[in-house]
Amino acid sequence: MSARITSFALLLVCLGVWELSCRLFEISELVIPRPFAVGVVLFDGLSSGYLWPHIWITTVEMLLGLSLGAMFGFLSGVVLAEYEPLRRMLWPYVIASQVVPKLALGPLFIVWFGFGLTSTVVITALICFFPLLENTLTGLGRVDPHKQELFRMLRATRWQTLVRLKIPAGLPVILAGLRVATVLSLVGAVVGEFLAGQTGLGATIIAARGMMDSSLMFAVFFIITALGMCVYQIIVFAESWLLRHHPEGSSL
Numbered sequence: 001m002s003a004r005i006t007s008f009a010l011l012l013v014c015l016g017v018w019e020l021s022c023r024l025f026e027i028s029e030l031v032i033p034r035p036f037a038v039g040v041v042l043f044d045g046l047s048s049g050y051l052w053p054h055i056w057i058t059t060v061e062m063l064l065g066l067s068l069g070a071m072f073g074f075l076s077g078v079v080l081a082e083y084e085p086l087r088r089m090l091w092p093y094v095i096a097s098q099v100v101p102k103l104a105l106g107p108l109f110i111v112w113f114g115f116g117l118t119s120t121v122v123i124t125a126l127i128c129f130f131p132l133l134e135n136t137l138t139g140l141g142r143v144d145p146h147k148q149e150l151f152r153m154l155r156a157t158r159w160q161t162l163v164r165l166k167i168p169a170g171l172p173v174i175l176a177g178l179r180v181a182t183v184l185s186l187v188g189a190v191v192g193e194f195l196a197g198q199t200g201l202g203a204t205i206i207a208a209r210g211m212m213d214s215s216l217m218f219a220v221f222f223i224i225t226a227l228g229m230c231v232y233q234i235i236v237f238a239e240s241w242l243l244r245h246h247p248e249g250s251s252l
Contacts, residue, residue, distance in 0.1 A: 065124020
């Protein structure tokens with residue numbers, strides 16, 4: 001609790017220094033708006049209802065992209081971990097697909113899927129895919145050899161070994177990948193809206209830039225930060241619950 005109070009106090013100090021610096025040095029609102037001005041814009045945008053549809057759209061895109069990317073990343077990681085020849089054959093292509101910047105693929109996705117939700121979700125899912133794939137491969141590969149030998153002696157099937165030993169043992173590493181993917185999902189959603197979005201927080205930033213409204217841009221930055229931290233904390237709580245209620249490796 002004391003750490004949270006200290007962290008909140010640090011935030012207040014930073015905002016105070018920011019406000020004071022803008023006033024003392026007479027920094028233009030177009031360059032860096034004062035926190036008070038940003039707060040007014042943020043309050044007006046939320047109370048009037050202007051920002052809520054954009055928050056909702058970005059949240060939906062983030063969650064859809066995270067769900068799809070995490071699901072396909074986890075399943076692909078399981079398949080590649082279980083079939084070594086397939087992993088050796090496909091791994092160079094997986095790496096090659098991650099080297100290409102997703103931002104560069106944006107115009108191609110617009111051609112394929114058009115503007116709007118679908119393109120943004122695809123970009124977000126691709127960004128979230130690799131952390132789950134890599135961490136699933138790593139987690140499933142770190143199983144205690146003695147436990148694996150015990151499962152073989154008990155004549156466990158491949159499926160039983162996977163579900164009752166490998167996945168529970170690799171769960172901490174897999175969930176760590178999910179935490180990384182959660183952070184990246186918001187980045188993917190906002191970047192996708194920069195390219196293909198017509199609504200959402202990313203599109204709002206582009207519109208604010210066109211109007212030279214720095215206060216609105218900073219207000220949206222604060223919303224994105226708060227949204228990301230909330231979703232991240234939900235994943236952390238879910239991870240704690242899973243690790244508390246799921247043993248490292250259950251018996252047959």
